[in-house]
Amino acid sequence: MSISTSSIEQLSINAIRTLSMDAVQQANSGHPGTPMALAPVVYTLWNKHLKYDPANPHWQSRDRFVLSCGHASMLLYSTLHLAGVKKADGASEPSITIDNIRNFRQLHSPCAGHPEVHEAAGIETTTGPLGQGVATSVGMAIAAKWQAARFDEIFDYDVYALCSDGDLMEGVSSEAASVAGHLKLSNLCWVYDDNKITIEGDTDLAFTEDIPGRFRAMGWHVIEIADANDIEALDAAFTEFKTITDKPTLIVVHSIIAWGAPTKANTHGAHGAPLGDSEIEGTKAAYGWTYGKFEVPAEVYEHFNANLGARGAEAKSQWDASFAKYSKDNAEKAATWSSIISGELPAGWDAELPVFPADAKGIATRASGGKVLNAIAAKVPGLLGGSADLEPSTKTGLTFEGAGDFEAGSYCGRNFHFGIREHTMAAIGNGMALSGLRPYISTFFVFSDYLRPSLRLSAIMKAPVIYIFTHDSIGVGEDGPTHQPVEHLSAIRAIPNVAVFRPGDSNEVSQCYKTVMELTDRPSVLVLTRQNLPTLDRDKYACASGSARGAYVLADCDGTPEVLLMGTGSELSLVVEAYEKLTAEGVKARAISVPCLELFYEQDAAYQKEVMPCDVAARVAVEAGIRQSWDRLLGLKGEFVGMSSFGASAPAEELFPYFGITADHVVEAAKKSIGN
Amino acid sequence: MSISTSSIEQLSINAIRTLSMDAVQQANSGHPGTPMALAPVVYTLWNKHLKYDPANPHWQSRDRFVLSCGHASMLLYSTLHLAGVKKADGASEPSITIDNIRNFRQLHSPCAGHPEVHEAAGIETTTGPLGQGVATSVGMAIAAKWQAARFDEIFDYDVYALCSDGDLMEGVSSEAASVAGHLKLSNLCWVYDDNKITIEGDTDLAFTEDIPGRFRAMGWHVIEIADANDIEALDAAFTEFKTITDKPTLIVVHSIIAWGAPTKANTHGAHGAPLGDSEIEGTKAAYGWTYGKFEVPAEVYEHFNANLGARGAEAKSQWDASFAKYSKDNAEKAATWSSIISGELPAGWDAELPVFPADAKGIATRASGGKVLNAIAAKVPGLLGGSADLEPSTKTGLTFEGAGDFEAGSYCGRNFHFGIREHTMAAIGNGMALSGLRPYISTFFVFSDYLRPSLRLSAIMKAPVIYIFTHDSIGVGEDGPTHQPVEHLSAIRAIPNVAVFRPGDSNEVSQCYKTVMELTDRPSVLVLTRQNLPTLDRDKYACASGSARGAYVLADCDGTPEVLLMGTGSELSLVVEAYEKLTAEGVKARAISVPCLELFYEQDAAYQKEVMPCDVAARVAVEAGIRQSWDRLLGLKGEFVGMSSFGASAPAEELFPYFGITADHVVEAAKKSIGN
Structure with a gap:
């Protein structure tokens, strides 16, 4: 492959690279090597394939792009900038300005060290803790399949996630890959940056799996690309992905970290530190890059605009027409879909909240919780979820007519079987919440430890995932200390921006659920008992609405x-x-x-x-x-x-x-x- | 296969089954189905293969048996009882009596709902939270390889772990399998109970991977057995495992849950609830079992004694002779090995703890931590560990002569490259600690969330794993909120039986490390800074020994x-x-x-x-x-x-x-x- 700036394509790719290098150098902190290596991948995806309108970054049915290797954040910021992504749908201001990039990793810049979802339009999820992005992308793909199956194909979209060795070493990504393969999520494409470099040295130090083999065994379609600079091969791979209808796709891209850097290419020295001025100079010379620091030639903006921009505007406009037609032909379904995506609760959603009569013997709050959940879900069409193989115990199944199971090839159900994979269940919850749905997930309270990193991300992202944890104390009984939460209430209350509810009887369960549904700026945690609790006599004691x-x-x-x-x-x-x-x-x-x-x-x-x-x-x-x-x-x-x-x-x-x-x-x- | 009690082998297997059924029924709580299905596996392993002396259950070089699917705890208790395992090395009392089994899942019975390592000799690790047992078994296998490489082959042993669908769905087990395959741990054998049943129903609901394919891709040797009742095939599989010298082995055993139960076999109803008296009656009839409740025919004890017992006694006696010879020929190494296994700190181990002069500019505690760790490790030969691909940042590498790297085929090193797999790193730490070594593991503090379930198990098991967490606050800086711990100090202090140290300057680092080394009844957590801290003038302020x-x-x-x-x-x-x-x-x-x-x-x-x-x-x-x-x-x-x-x-x-x-x-x- 030629390295030099010999074409507008190459010029655009090198613009991503040089902005990334310059920003890391200016910040004196960050990760330049991966943006330099993967610029062709992101360029090809965005400019040739992504269904994305830069003028409407929140268009619900856009394709999603997740940078799971969040440390390569400049790759995303550079791309969003060059692509002309706007601050909001229809806004004129850009989401990311050159000044924002100059202030990479500085206080108040939207260009944070790792991508933070609410900092700028175009950032689809907060990434950085490895494995989370890919796992979250599964939730986004599920959300697309569900909308398409429950409403109409026009609501479908594809989800792309770029990931690194670290993402694939983390257990949560194995869980996520297993779920995606099981569910045959054909709208999901992970691109794995196989650069053979980690922080401690060569990946051979600790990571010698046959990744294509592992993914094939997990039900994925796998494509390998020998050189990350091979735009034609990348283009063909994304095209091939779209032809696969019964499996998710993994594209393995062999890349060279800090591609083009005269002395640091292919070294872990280029992973997490600025290249230094002279190395940048040498790299720019190798690219044939003749522009100044943070300078972007006008034709690059024009090129993105003429490709991604034009294609995106056209797609959005076609979609608008399709949606108008759909709304005319299916007024009720269209209204339901719009109501879900708006995040607002339908009128009368809480009209039939269960009220429980005083009862000394009482009822377990997991059991009353199941009743309340069903009463609400019957009225709130975007509320859906499931359990990590404990639904008969957590009582979180939706049992009313039309709820159904979400399964491979039958994507309209609202009950999910996540398997014994708590961690990815929570990350999937994040992806579903970021896609406009209202997910709940459930397991035993003690296993909240297994999903804690994703719960923390729900909190950072203000994602209103509902965590339903049952079997909440020594009340678990015979299963013993490994299954009895003791420290978990304090440990979860410790996380900022999480609301933890532990209702004291079944009427408090109803009232807490009501509050949870209205709390849309954070995750909520419902902590429920295995054992029966007396239902208090509310004539004698104050009303549970407190x-x-x-x-x-x-x-x-x-x-x-x-x-x-x-x-x-x-x-x-x-x-x-x-x-x-x-x-x-x-x-x-x-x-x-x-x-x-x-x-x-x-x-x-x-x-x-x-x-x-x-x-x-x-x-x-x-x-x-x-x-x-x-x-x-x-x-x-x-x-x-x-x-x-x-x-x-x-x-x-x-x-x-x-x-x-x-x-x-x-x-x-x-x-x-x-x-x- | 014949189901009836037609031979002493079958009688012994059915004794495991009936004790397990009776105990669960008596407790009116527990999991009968898996013990019934897997009794032939455990019987074959223990009676024909395990290097294990029931009279000396703590013999350091015994083979380890881990019941990763800890809910099937009666399988282990029944086996330990029938095998005549003693309460301690050389003791006359049994580890598990029939009375203990009658009190399964009752207060103060060693037969807890899930196996708890300190409750009875023969329980090698606490299991129950799924995935933990298999991951811990990797640490045990590492410990064997290390002792064999660093000292002598006589210290080698094999590690067997029995696991379920749930174990293999959990991400931590994928991480563990990846590490084991990478390290070519040929002394490790997992037996996967492929029974197609989970709590929510059939495993096809959520788990449709090609498990043999996935494990082969991860560098494992895979053997499949079509019927868990085929003792000859099981026998051959364990024999084959021992011939594989460059890979861990996975034996996939297709089983039928609650084998023999007339109406509940092959149903998830037999997973987590007692069978009921009439179902038990029918099952015993199917087995041709004519004995009373909790009754074991004398010939079963004799059979275990004549096989496992005799083979174990012989192996132990040979080992004693080998060790005596080794001690004569290699007095110094033998003394070092003995000192490691005793868990006692060598005389003078803290004689050269670094003292840091007062310094306003100071030093990051991760940096002084690295110096102190090296000063101690140079004198404490059983102290060894590593990082989840962050050693250059956590400063936890052992740099003195002879420390070396632990790698496939070169197992004597004391520096470990765990890859970006925090969770299994901690579980491996547990396995190493349970094997008599003194492991430390390290990552950034924020990623302690990823390993929390294993840290909790360290605490429950009183395993003195040393957790070294650096980059401990907003002092992380530019990497931003996903990388900045905020709630983690409180969240880890919340776990019972963990000591959390956050030293305030480098002399406190030295003193805290000293205390940590002496705290052998619990895990310790060292929380260290990325950024420089002033070293206090101890002439002016009190001595750090406080x-x-x-x-x-x-x-x-x-x-x-x-x-x-x-x-x-x-x-x-x-x-x-x-x-x-x-x-x-x-x-x-x-x-x-x-x-x-x-x-x-x-x-x-x-x-x-x-x-x-x-x-x-x-x-x-x-x-x-x-x-x-x-x-x-x-x-x-x-x-x-x-x-x-x-x-x-x-x-x-x-x-x-x-x-x-x-x-x-x-x-x-x-x-x-x-x-x-």
């Missing part, structure tokens, strides 16, 4: 309380029992239900003080987990009734007294706290 | 302090600076360094009160993470200077002031707290 404020007074004394008793989930009934005992003994106690700490902290100070007066220092929190997330409310004089160790294997009803989680201990703790 | 108590007074006022200032890591210097400013202004302040909260809470009450007097309510904690784990010390009047959101992409020196983490803010917070 749940919306995170914490509320359930039962109170006359005058100022001597002690505040607070709890969540399965321990709320112990709080109530202790409150009754203390009251009977003449101790002035207040019982507070705290289904969501995060929302309580977001209430105004007056409400917070009303519920938990500052001058009442005697406080007891009760939760069958560790105390860490309660200390802020307990202060130095509060007491905690809960866990301080891992659990044990035994029937649940034996474990609670064994670990001292009883109403009597709450009473004791209350008296101790009053005396502190 | 680190061993978790927290210590670094600098004090005369008399009772008005305010306590506490901090860790990169924020310790802000605490010191604020202390100096407050002191200059006449405010009585105390500066406290808190490198390890967990150890501080373990000190006696007198010391805790000495460092943090109860009556000083004005307190400020400073840490570039969220406040959650500090609230217990702050009380209702304390103030926190740290993070409450995700970070941002910019140079680190801009981010600290941007997020308000400065000495001036600490001073302000101190005054505010005094006024609270």
Whole structure:
């Protein structure tokens, strides 16, 4: 292949490369080598294949491009800039300016170290933690298949993800590849940059798999390209991908990191550090690049505009016409589709939320959760999801007519079987949420650890994925410590921008679900029991609608309380029992239900003080987990009734007294706290 | 295959099955189907192949058997019981009695719902969370290869792991398989129970990979067995495994869950619930089993004793002779090996711990960490480890002569290249620790999320794996929020039985490492900076040896302090600076360094009160993470200077002031707290 700037194509490719090199050098930080290697891939995809209108970057049925190897972020920023992608649909300002690129990796620049989805139009998902981008791309492809199957083919699109060795070494990507192969997601194309270089040296140090063989075994179509600079081969590969109708496609591209750099090409020195001025000079000379720093010849912009731009505008305009026709022929379905994509809840969606009668024997919150989920999903058509092979236990199946299963070749169902792959399930949830759907995913609470990196990304991206975690404490019983969450409530509450709900009875389940559905700027976590909980008598205790404020007074004394008793989930009934005992003994106690700490902290100070007066220092929190997330409310004089160790294997009803989680201990703790 | 009890072999296999059925029924909880299906596999392995002396279950060079599908725990308990495994080396009491089995899944029975390593001899690792067992088995196989290469072939052994669909769907097992194939671990044999049944139904719902093809692509030798009841084929497969010298082996066994059960065989109803009395009756009839509940015919014990027992005793006795000879011929190496396996630190191991001179510019704690690690490893021969492709950044390479790399065919090295596979790296660490070595593993702190399920298992198992996490805060800088840990300190402190160290300067690094090496009843986590930290002048401030108590007074006022200032890591210097400013202004302040909260809470009450007097309510904690784990010390009047959101992409020196983490803010917070 010629390296020099001999054609407008080569000029455009080299513009991606030089902008990337210059930006990393200016920032004195970043990853130049991969953008230089993969510029031809991205150029070919964007300019010749991607269904993408730069003037309407949020067009719902656009093809998606995911840079899973997020460290190569300049590859994306350079491309978005050259492609003339706008800040918003119909906007005149560009999404990424040259000034933004000059400020790569600086405070307030949209060109962050790794792509951040809300920083600039054209960034489809936040990437950087390896494996997440490819796994998220599976969720995007699922969303396209679902829209196409449930509504119309016009809503289909393709999803491309560019990935590195690191992405494919991470377990989450194996899970994702397995799901994509199983589901025969023919609209999904991963491009694997096989450059043989990792941070510790050559990939042979740690990675010697037969990748094409592995992917074929997982049900993928595989294409190999010997040289990343071979535009014709790349073009043919993307064309071939579109002809494959029953499998996802992996394109393996053999590349040379920092292609063209005189001394650093093909070395891991070019991976994560600026090339240096003289190496850049040498590289630009090798490219025959005669322009200044951050300079882009006008014909490059024109070239992108005449290709990607013109093709995208035409596609969008055709789609608009198709959608207009579809809306005329299928008014109701078109309205439903539009309502889903708008993210707004349909009128009356919460009209039939279950109300549960008082019942001492009660019901497990996983069971009432299933009822509430079904009641909502029957009215909210974009709500869909599933479980990591635990649906019979998490009770998260949608059972009403028309819900159906999402399976290979039958993509209109709303029930998903993710297999025993929690991590990719959550990443898929992110991809579905980013595509405008409202996904829920479920597993046992203890296995939230398996999906934590994706949950963190939901939080960073403000993606309103609903996490339904059941079997939430030592109440799991006989399965023992490996299956009993103890630290997980505190550990998830620790993540910024996540709302964690642990309803204390089934009416709180209804109310918490209501709040969750309305919380669209963050992921929500619902933490539900395996075992039955009493349904509180709401004639006697305050209404469960207080749940919306995170914490509320359930039962109170006359005058100022001597002690505040607070709890969540399965321990709320112990709080109530202790409150009754203390009251009977003449101790002035207040019982507070705290289904969501995060929302309580977001209430105004007056409400917070009303519920938990500052001058009442005697406080007891009760939760069958560790105390860490309660200390802020307990202060130095509060007491905690809960866990301080891992659990044990035994029937649940034996474990609670064994670990001292009883109403009597709450009473004791209350008296101790009053005396502190 | 005949199902009936027609031979002593079949009788023994059916004893495993019936004990398992009876125990699950008695507990009214558990998983009978897999023990019934796989009894012939375990029987064949244990009685015909395993190098294992029931009288010496902790013999270091025994073959290991890992039940990765831990829910099938009765399969293991039944086998350990029938095999006559003793409670300890040379003990006369059995490890698992019939009474223990009768108390399956009850409080205080060693027969917990899932196997727990410290509950009974013969349980090699805690399993249950899927994928963990197989990944841990890779660490055990590595430990064998390492001992054999570094010392002598007599220390080699084989590692067998039994796994299910769930194990192979989990990403961590793909990572583990990739590592094992890459390293050509020919002493590793996984047996995959291909029963086509999962909790949601048939595996075809979610799992349609060509597993043999995938494993071959990952460098494994694959054997398929059409019927789990075919003992001859199983026998031949294990024999074939031992002939393969350059690859790990996967034996795919097609089985029928709940084999022999008249109505529940081959249904997912037999997976996770008791069969019921009548189904058990029918099954026993099908087996031709005429004995009572929990009854084992004497000839079964005799059969195990005459086969496994005799073969094991002979192997152990031969090994003893070999070791005696080896000790004579290689006294020094034998002593070194023995010292490693004993877990005791060699005399003088901490004699040359680095001491760092006061230095305002200072050094990053990842850099001083690397020096300290090398100083210790040079004297502690069982200390070995590596990184998930970040060694040049985490500075965890062992650079002294003779350290070397652990690679396929060159197994004596102490530096490991785990690839970008954090999760399996941690599980491998568990396997190495359970095998008597002292492993450390390292990655960026933010990626601790990827390995959290294995870290939790380290804690449950009290496995002293050393986790070295660098790039520990917004100090990461330009890489941005996805790479900046914010919640991770609190989230890991939340896990019971983990000690988290965040040293505040390089001399604290030395002292914390010293403490870590001596903490052998739990995993330790070292949290280190990317950026330089000043090295405190210890003539002016208290000696860093106070680190061993978790927290210590670094600098004090005369008399009772008005305010306590506490901090860790990169924020310790802000605490010191604020202390100096407050002191200059006449405010009585105390500066406290808190490198390890967990150890501080373990000190006696007198010391805790000495460092943090109860009556000083004005307190400020400073840490570039969220406040959650500090609230217990702050009380209702304390103030926190740290993070409450995700970070941002910019140079680190801009981010600290941007997020308000400065000495001036600490001073302000101190005054505010005094006024609270």
